[in-house]
Amino acid sequence: MKILIANRGEIAVRVIRACREMGIPTVAVFSDCDRGARHVSEADQAIHVGPSEATRSYLDIGALLEAARRSEATAVHPGYGFLAENAAFASACLEAGLMYIGPAPEAIALMGSKTAARQAARRAGVPVVPGTDEPFGPDVSEREIAAAAEEVGYPLLVKAVAGGGGKGLRVVSHRGDLPSAIQLARSEAGAAFGDSQIYLERRILQPRHVEIQLLGDARGTVVPFVERECSIQRRHQKVVEESPSPVVTPALRRRMAEAAASVARLVGYTNAGTIEFLLDRDGAFYFLEMNTRLQVEHPVTEMVTSIDLVQWQIRISRGEALDVDPERALTPHGHAIECRIYAEDPDQGFLPSPGLIRALRPAGGPGIRDDSGVAAGYTVPVHYDSLIAKLVAWASARDEAVARMARALREYHVLGIRTTIPFFLWLLRQPAFLEARFDTNYLDALLAERQGATFSELEPGEEDLVAIGAALDAWLRAGGAGDNGRRAVERVSAWHRLARRESLRE
Amino acid sequence: MTVEVEVGERTRTVILERLAPGRFRVTLDGRPCEVDVIRTAEFGLSLLLDGASGRSREMLVAPGGERGVVFVNLEGRTIAVGINRGRSRRSVDGAPGAGEQVIVAPMPGRVVRLLVRPGDQVAARQGVVVVEAMKMENELRTARPGTVKEIAVAPGASVEAGRVLVVVA
Numbered sequence: 001m002k003i004l005i006a007n008r009g010e011i012a013v014r015v016i017r018a019c020r021e022m023g024i025p026t027v028a029v030f031s032d033c034d035r036g037a038r039h040v041s042e043a044d045q046a047i048h049v050g051p052s053e054a055t056r057s058y059l060d061i062g063a064l065l066e067a068a069r070r071s072e073a074t075a076v077h078p079g080y081g082f083l084a085e086n087a088a089f090a091s092a093c094l095e096a097g098l099m100y101i102g103p104a105p106e107a108i109a110l111m112g113s114k115t116a117a118r119q120a121a122r123r124a125g126v127p128v129v130p131g132t133d134e135p136f137g138p139d140v141s142e143r144e145i146a147a148a149a150e151e152v153g154y155p156l157l158v159k160a161v162a163g164g165g166g167k168g169l170r171v172v173s174h175r176g177d178l179p180s181a182i183q184l185a186r187s188e189a190g191a192a193f194g195d196s197q198i199y200l201e202r203r204i205l206q207p208r209h210v211e212i213q214l215l216g217d218a219r220g221t222v223v224p225f226v227e228r229e230c231s232i233q234r235r236h237q238k239v240v241e242e243s244p245s246p247v248v249t250p251a252l253r254r255r256m257a258e259a260a261a262s263v264a265r266l267v268g269y270t271n272a273g274t275i276e277f278l279l280d281r282d283g284a285f286y287f288l289e290m291n292t293r294l295q296v297e298h299p300v301t302e303m304v305t306s307i308d309l310v311q312w313q314i315r316i317s318r319g320e321a322l323d324v325d326p327e328r329a330l331t332p333h334g335h336a337i338e339c340r341i342y343a344e345d346p347d348q349g350f351l352p353s354p355g356l357i358r359a360l361r362p363a364g365g366p367g368i369r370d371d372s373g374v375a376a377g378y379t380v381p382v383h384y385d386s387l388i389a390k391l392v393a394w395a396s397a398r399d400e401a402v403a404r405m406a407r408a409l410r411e412y413h414v415l416g417i418r419t420t421i422p423f424f425l426w427l428l429r430q431p432a433f434l435e436a437r438f439d440t441n442y443l444d445a446l447l448a449e450r451q452g453a454t455f456s457e458l459e460p461g462e463e464d465l466v467a468i469g470a471a472l473d474a475w476l477r478a479g480g481a482g483d484n485g486r487r488a489v490e491r492v493s494a495w496h497r498l499a500r501r502e503s504l505r506e
Numbered sequence: 507m508t509v510e511v512e513v514g515e516r517t518r519t520v521i522l523e524r525l526a527p528g529r530f531r532v533t534l535d536g537r538p539c540e541v542d543v544i545r546t547a548e549f550g551l552s553l554l555l556d557g558a559s560g561r562s563r564e565m566l567v568a569p570g571g572e573r574g575v576v577f578v579n580l581e582g583r584t585i586a587v588g589i590n591r592g593r594s595r596r597s598v599d600g601a602p603g604a605g606e607q608v609i610v611a612p613m614p615g616r617v618v619r620l621l622v623r624p625g626d627q628v629a630a631r632q633g634v635v636v637v638e639a640m641k642m643e644n645e646l647r648t649a650r651p652g653t654v655k656e657i658a659v660a661p662g663a664s665v666e667a668g669r670v671l672v673v674v675a
Contacts, residue, residue, distance in 0.1 A: 167641070187618070188643055343640075351612045352640040358568045359549040359579075382614045386640040410581040415549055415566045421582045456583040463513045465563055466578050468532050469551055470587045471509035471520035472543045473567040473576065475530075478507075 001318070002027065003101070004047075004068045005039070006089075007079030008058060010373030010389055011294070012039035015077045018310035027071040029064060031057035033381040038373055045071050052383045058082045061089050065096050075099035075317065077310075081385060084293040085112045085164070101317045103216075103271045103292050110267055111290040114161050115199050121287035124266040126259045129278060129286045131201035135161045138186065138196050142179045145200070149178055152200045158182055160189030161197040164291065166236030168192060171203065204286065206439040207278040209233065210245050212260035213301045215312055216269045217322035224257035224264075225301050226332045230276075231440045232427070234350065234447065239340050239420070240427065241297035243304050244332040246398060246436035247279070256285055257330055263290065272298075272313050278440075296340065296390070299371055303336035303394040305329055335398045337405050341372075341389040343380045345418035347454045354382045358416035363408035367394040367401075370412075380417055388419070398436070402428055422455040512588030606655070607674040609646050611665040615639030619661055622672065626654045634672045637665065648674055 003019050004027040005012045012028060016039065019026045028043035033052040040046040047067035050057035057063065059082055068076060076093045083089040084102070087109035093100040102108070111117045115135045118128045132148050149156060149172075158181045160168025168189030170181035182198065190196035213225040229245035230238045248256070260275035274295050276288040298309050307324055316322060344350040360376040372389035374380065380388060391412065393405035406428045409421050430446065432438055458466060509520045521533040525540070532541045542554040549568045555561045566579040574591040577584050618636040622628060633645035634654070656673040659665060 184643070191638070192641060348612060349644075351644060352615075352642070354613060354640065359547060359566050361547075361550075382639050384640065386642075412582060413550075413566050413579050415568045415577060415579045415584065418584060422584070425582050456585055458514060458580070458583070458585060462580060463516070463518075464534055465553070465555075466513050466565070466580060466585060466587060467511040467518040467520055467534060468541060468555075469553060469563075469565045469580075470511050470513075470567055470576055470578055470589060471522060471532070472530065472541065472553070473551060474509050474589050475507055475522050476543075476545065 001025075001075055001099075002071070002073045003075045003077050003314070004029065004064070004071060004073035004098075005043070005077050005079060006058070006064050007077070007082055007084070008034055008037060008039055008373070008384065010371050010387065011079040011081075011296075013042055013373050014371050015079060015310055016042050018308060018314065021308075022311060022314065024314070027067070027073045029058070029067050031383070033379070033383060036378055038375050038378065047071055052381060054082065054383060058384075061086075061092050064089075065092060065098075068093075068096065068098055073098065075101055075314075077101040077313070078293065080293050080296055081164075085162075085291070087112065099317050101271070101313050103269055103273060107267055107269050108292045111269075111273070111292045112162065114159060114163065114289050117290050118287065120267055121263050124259075124262045126263055126287045127285070129201050129204060129288060131156075132199045135197040135199050138190075142182055145182055145198075146175070146178055149175075149200055152202050155203040157201045157203055158185040158198055159201055160185055160193060160195070161199055162193035162195040163189060164193075166233070168198070169236050204278045204280055206281050206441065207231075208245070208247065208280075208438075209238075209276065209288075209440050210248060210256065210279045210285065211274050211276040211295075212257055213272070213274050213295070213298065213309070214260055214264050214269075215272055215309070215316065215322055215324065216264050217316050218270055218319060219321060220265070220268070221322045222261045222264045222269065223322060223324050223326050223329050224261045225307075225329045226304060227253060227256060228274075228295075228297055228300055230297060231438055232433070232443050233440050234443050236440075238297065239342075239443070240337065240424070241300050242335065242337045242398070242401075243300040244335065245279075252283060252285075253330065259285070259287070263287065271316050272309055296387070297338055299369060299390060299392045300336040300338050303369065303392055304332040304334055306333065334394055334396045335401045336392055336394045337398075337401045338390050338392045339405060339409065339424045340387055340420070341391055341412070341414075341424075342420045343386040343388050343417050344420055346420050346423035347418070347456055349452065350420070350423075352382065352386050353418035354380045354386070355417045356380075357414065359413060360415070361411070361413040362389070363391060363411040365408070365411075367404050368392070368408045369394070388414075399434070402434065426455045510588075510590050512591060513585070517588075607649055607652060608670055609634055609648070609672040609674065611637055611667055611669045611671055612644075612646070613637075613639045613667050615644075615665060617659050617661050617663045617665060617671065618643055620657060620659075620672075621645075622654045622657075624654050624657055628652055628654060628674060634674070635659075637671070646671065650674075 002025045005015045026043045028046040029049045049063040078084040087105040090100045090105040155173040158170045170185045172181045186196040208231045216222040228243045230241045232240035274291045277285040279285045345353045356379045362370040369392040374388045395401040507522045511518045523531040540557045549566045615637045618638045622634045652674040655675040658670045
């Protein structure tokens with residue numbers, strides 16, 4: 001077996017790590033701007049697949065299959081994003097004689113259509129959020145959609161049928177805002193997924209986003225896992241995830257897990273998938289959608305269950321029986337939190353902050369896991385998603401995990417680009433976060449209150465420290481005469497010294 | 507050596523006197539202290555402060571995008587710091603008064619849509635142009651009310667960071 005990873009960044013590195021642990025050779029793919037990327041140097045082989053534009057590289061099915069052929073790969077792992085929920089890609093892999101590490105193309109197509117997935121959930125007896133069950137194609141007029149909106153009721157969401165990660169999604173509170181929301185959702189969905197179909201969904205007030213990870217094998221065994229709480233979202237994009245949810249009781253966990261498993265069984269689902277639910281104030285939950293791939297936030301589940309989801313994806317694809325103990329999968333051991341470190345500047349409205357990473361020192365120590373896709377010297381490109389690393393903290397209880405995360409964020413040094421680290425340090429001090437009193441609207445409301453205030457505020461004593469450090473740095477850079485002996489890392493490398501010695505000898 | 511350092515809203519005067527390799531008497535705004543400094547990596551600095559107590563702090567200092575600016579990373583936060591720029595160079599961007607607003611691309615990307623036309627009246631924090639970067643559409647907004655004076659780009663255009671997009675007078 002040899003696995004080609006049809007992805008980049010941290011998830012490509014994550015899959016390579018699983019493969020290494022299983023003794024499986026790996027093939028990375030890369031675009032023009034990713035030659036220096038970490039997943040390329042960490043793989044056993046790496047094949048160039050095209051220019052930097054994703055549509056001509058990581059989304060180019062022909063180029064990826066050609067890379068698989070050239071590298072003699074026998075299997076393809078899609079990661080998440082890019083082609084991970086593209087049924088045509090899964091089919092193309094199978095037709096080319098490759099193993100596809102994910103669900104069957106039919107399951108991807110069925111559950112990838114949000115409207116078909118809602119119908120499947122209904123058939124499985126799982127409650128769904130009220131909304132339109134038929135997708136609106138690009139030819140459906142705004143007036144027709146507006147008529148359907150009256151039946152769904154405001155406030156509502158305009159969502160891309162092929163959507164995910166908050167892309168192609170707009171909230172509409174007032175009738176008058178519907179046309180512009182339709183336009184934005186269609187154009188964003190078209191650009192991101194190549195499919196501009198949309199549908200409408202009632203907005204549940206003060207909901208929590210709680211999801212159930214599951215694995216299914218070819219023999220019909222489906223194992224649901226302990227839930228993930230993903231309510232900390234900025235503009236519908238998850239930024240912090242944890243497991244277990246602080247508000248889900250063992251009894252509710254069993255009911256949600258059983259609901260998720262029944263949807264998966266109904267559609268004959270195999271491999272890793274996640275069923276997302278909205279949990280309302282009264283503990284009622286509604287099917288939201290199913291993600292037919294590995295999730296970004298899978299590490300928190302791995303940390304509280306000690307079950308490696310990526311390795312199981314590979315085993316299931318190889319036809320192995322899923323012999324995970326269902327009780328172990330459903331019983332959290334301790335508490336795990338993940339912060340998504342994005343190359344975004346929180347002090348400028350979270351604008352993307354691509355560029356050269358001059359220095360990087362990840363956090364480490366007890367209970368810390370750093371799933372990173374970057375290294376010092378790498379230039380974060382403008383072409384792709386801005387997620388550069390996921391920092392995960394595990395401890396025996398939630399408050400300890402939060403304290404551990406804050407400690408690790410202080411240790412995590414990134415220089416050259418802006419990241420969301422200062423924002424997380426602020427969030428982890430908020431009383432509502434510490435008390436786990438939040439819903440999916442919490443973070444956007446809290447950010448709106450701040451009106452763009454900086455997260456990088458220095459305390460008065462720290463300003464003195466920064467002034468002293470910056471001045472000393474200027475002195476050292478201006479020559480630092482006589483102080484070379486005190487430098488732990490000298491500017492002249494060992495190679496230069498060796499070369500100098502060699503030339504003196506001649 | 508005397509270094510003028512701009513941190514936050516203030517300009518600080520730092521006088522450095524070398525006592526021994528890696529040891530300095532640092533006088534910050536007239537207050538002296540002893541500091542032991544060592545480079546820990548290309549951009550890393552380890553400081554031991556307050557003399558005998560050895561209070562230990564670490565930071566990263568790297569060149570900023572423009573002359574006279576460095577980025578200092580301290581416990582998860584990154585702060586832009588001016589070095590010997592003189593008082594004349596103080597930024598006026600944040601001034602809330604009147605005047606022209608130049609809306610520039612904050613990052614490289616592609617112009618997706620223009621939301622205003624020349625001559626339009628715009629309110630404070632009104633979106634004027636949508637730029638796509640890293641797969642997200644980012645709506646760029648005005649800081650203050652005004653009138654759109656100039657549209658400097660067309661939809662579909664690829665723009666570099668700093669490129670002028672819209673001017674509001």
